[in-house]
Amino acid sequence: xxxxxxxxxxxxxxxxxxxxxxxxxxxxxxxxxxxxxxxxxxxxxxxxxxxxxxxxxxxxxxxxxxxxxxxxxxxxxxxxxxxxxxxxxxxxxxxxxxxxxxxxxxxxxxxxxxxxxxxxxxxxxxxxxxxxxxxxxxxxxxxxxxxxxxxxxxxxxxxxxxxxxxxxxxxxxxxxxxxxxxxxxxxxxxxxxxxxxxxxxxxxxxxxxxxxxxxxxxxxxxxxxxxxxxxxxxxxxxx
Amino acid sequence: xxxxxxxxxxxxxxxxxxxxxxxxxxxxxxxxxxxxxxxxxxxxxxxxxxxxxxxxxxxxxxxxxxxxxxxxxxxxxxxxxxxxxxxxxxxxxxxxxxxxxxxxxxxxxxxxxxxxxxxxxxxxxxxxxxxxxxxxxxxxxxxxxxxxxxxxxxxxxxxxxxxxxxxxxxxxxxxxxxxxxxxxxxxxxxxxxxxxxxxxxxxxxxxxxxxxxxxxxxxxxxxxxxxxxxxxxxxxxxxxxxxxxxxxxxxxxxxxxxxxxxxxxxxxxxxxxxxxxxxxxxxxxxxxxxxxxxxxxxxxxxxxxxxxxxxxxxxxxxxxxxxxxxxxxxxxxxxxxxxxxxxxxxxxxxxxxxxxxxxxxxxxxxxxxxxxxxxxxxxxxxxxxxxxxxxx
Numbered sequence: 098x099x100x101x102x103x104x105x106x107x108x109x110x111x112x113x114x115x116x117x118x119x120x121x122x123x124x125x126x127x128x129x130x131x132x133x134x135x136x137x138x139x140x141x142x143x144x145x146x147x148x149x150x151x152x153x154x155x156x157x158x159x160x161x162x163x164x165x166x167x168x169x170x171x172x173x174x175x176x177x178x179x180x181x182x183x184x185x186x187x188x189x190x191x192x193x194x195x196x197x198x199x200x201x202x203x204x205x206x207x208x209x210x211x212x213x214x215x216x217x218x219x220x221x222x223x224x225x226x227x228x229x230x231x232x233x234x235x236x237x238x239x240x241x242x243x244x245x246x247x248x249x250x251x252x253x254x255x256x257x258x259x260x261x262x263x264x265x266x267x268x269x270x271x272x273x274x275x276x277x278x279x280x281x282x283x284x285x286x287x288x289x290x291x292x293x294x295x296x297x298x299x300x301x302x303x304x305x306x307x308x309x310x311x312x313x314x315x316x317x318x319x320x321x322x323x324x325x326x327x328x329x330x331x332x333x334x335x336x
Numbered sequence: 337x338x339x340x341x342x343x344x345x346x347x348x349x350x351x352x353x354x355x356x357x358x359x360x361x362x363x364x365x366x367x368x369x370x371x372x373x374x375x376x377x378x379x380x381x382x383x384x385x386x387x388x389x390x391x392x393x394x395x396x397x398x399x400x401x402x403x404x405x406x407x408x409x410x411x412x413x414x415x416x417x418x419x420x421x422x423x424x425x426x427x428x429x430x431x432x433x434x435x436x437x438x439x440x441x442x443x444x445x446x447x448x449x450x451x452x453x454x455x456x457x458x459x460x461x462x463x464x465x466x467x468x469x470x471x472x473x474x475x476x477x478x479x480x481x482x483x484x485x486x487x488x489x490x491x492x493x494x495x496x497x498x499x500x501x502x503x504x505x506x507x508x509x510x511x512x513x514x515x516x517x518x519x520x521x522x523x524x525x526x527x528x529x530x531x532x533x534x535x536x537x538x539x540x541x542x543x544x545x546x547x548x549x550x551x552x553x554x555x556x557x558x559x560x561x562x563x564x565x566x567x568x569x570x571x572x573x574x575x576x577x578x579x580x581x582x583x584x585x586x587x588x589x590x591x592x593x594x595x596x597x598x599x600x601x602x603x604x605x606x607x608x609x610x611x612x613x614x615x616x617x618x619x620x621x622x623x624x625x626x627x628x629x630x631x632x633x634x635x636x637x638x639x640x641x642x643x644x645x646x647x648x649x650x651x652x653x654x655x656x657x658x659x660x661x662x663x664x665x666x667x668x669x670x671x672x673x674x675x676x677x678x679x680x681x682x683x684x685x686x687x688x689x690x691x692x693x694x695x696x697x698x699x700x701x702x703x704x705x706x707x708x709x710x711x712x713x714x715x716x717x718x719x720x721x722x723x724x725x726x727x728x
Binding site for chain 2: 145147166167168171172177179183184185186187188192195196197199200244248
């Protein structure tokens with residue numbers, strides 16, 4: 098579905114991505130793990146057109162989307178849930194969802210999808226009139242995911258959905274990500290919480306200072322000694 | 337959803353009620369009445385403030401060029417509406433100027449006086465708005481790349497430059513240089529007169545309020561549309577808005593141009609009200625007055641801007657006038673003298689800003705249906721039903 102080949106990105110003189118290649122197959126959950134500054138967010142931002150690539154290609158369903166502006170990437174079917182939630186604080190929950198459907202013109206479909214995301218996130222239905230800025234962190238993350246779903250994406254990219262959330266809330270969020278995936282949305286997940294991410298992922302890539310150093314199924318990496326040491330905390334209990 | 341529609345219907349009825357009230361007042365009060373003057377001026381300021389609110393409050397673009405766009409609108413209206421037989425007198429230093437037609441006059445000669453007046457004036461207002469919008473587009477191309485304070489400084493600079501430019505001698509044949517433009521179609525022309533020239537029905541205030549109400553309603557409709565939501569999204573978080581597929585440059589430009597369009601119409605209405613136009617009063621101070629109205633009313637509230645426009649104009653032109661009169665001599669001090677009203681006015685503004693940090697209305701709109709329910713509860717003594725409390 099999504100295919101990245103030898104992608105290089107630089108901010109000024111600093112090489113953020115030194116030529117990475119990865120693939121996200123249709124209907125799967127693929128995760129990208131790595132430490133701070135490894136280039137995870139840069140990868141997502143390049144796919145969604147917020148950052149320009151120096152070289153390399155991004156292909157989506159056989160269509161070249163390298164360097165396309167973000168509205169065209171979204172139209173092609175890729176939604177991004179930005180890091181740190183980034184809901185619109187002075188808009189109500191319902192308005193946030195409507196902005197998420199900005200590129201769509203089918204009023205009936207939008208109304209139906211609002212009901213759909215309300216089913217996925219009953220909390221949002223309870224609070225549809227509330228200003229998004231007054232929601233709790235977990236609720237804001239749910240709203241960010243719901244807002245992303247409103248564009249009816251084929252693929253959704255999540256940037257650190259667990260950031261700054263309580264462990265229980267993180268579990269909820271990951272449960273919902275799995276649920277969304279089952280309903281047919283391909284997921285590309287970027288996480289620092291490697292433990293959670295690897296458990297849910299079909300396939301995983303490890304990113305270190307702009308290059309992919311390891312890849313494998315989620316389970317493989319979860320049981321890998323060097324990964325455990327670097328990302329999972331090397332304790333017996335981790336298993 | 338149904339609730340919302342009911343609410344907007346109630347607001348529409350309320351607005352029509354206000355127009356009828358103004359009409360009745362106008363027939364009862366003498367035309368020199370201070371109340372009518374305040375209504376007229378505050379209606380114009382309300383439109384200017386609402387247009388500024390669209391930009392500063394809803395899109396988050398801090399622009400200070402409003403007076404400049406109003407001046408463009410005022411000039412465009414005035415220049416295109418000086419009757420041809422008066423041009424020689426108005427443009428006396430410039431050989432009658434180079435524009436030799438009047439929109440209202442031209443249409444009147446085809447459609448008759450009444451229809452000509454109405455259509456001519458409405459058309460001129462739209463043209464005035466469009467001229468301001470074209471200027472806004474050209475200025476917006478470079479200026480909208482700035483953000484925050486830089487945008488404010490750039491637009492402020494533009495407004496000052498354009499004011500000096502319009503007074504330039506070489507432009508005299510069009511703008512009459514720094515001299516007054518006058519004799520163009522104004523609000524008093526709408527009063528219905530009998531054959532001896534006596535006014536039977538006063539319409540000058542009503543027609544003004546009607547035009548302003550229509551413009552504000554168009555802006556309100558825009559804010560409640562997809563466009564309005566996109567503006568608010570850009571204001572809240574540009575990056576996230578872009579990730580939703582919203583084209584930042586396009587929407588900022590749209591907001592800027594639409595705001596200038598209605599500021600231009602406000603300027604043209606100001607010209608009609610004043611009956612003369614000169615570049616000098618369209619100073620930065622005027623932008624600040626409008627900004628003050630927006631802030632006091634609530635940044636992001638259209639009805640707040642309207643209410644505060646009325647309060648602002650009323651207080652500065654009328655209710656505080658007595659403070660300027662020396663006849664009330666308190667404790668033999670000469671504290672009450674010309675200009676003291678402005679001191680008190682500043683203090684009042686500071687108090688409002690201190691106690692209403694988000695302005696009178698905050699980001700809420702006047703909701704007549706909700707107000708009715710509130711009154712009902714006040715009289716029946718019932719508590720608010722829990723769900724309705726917060727539902728907007």
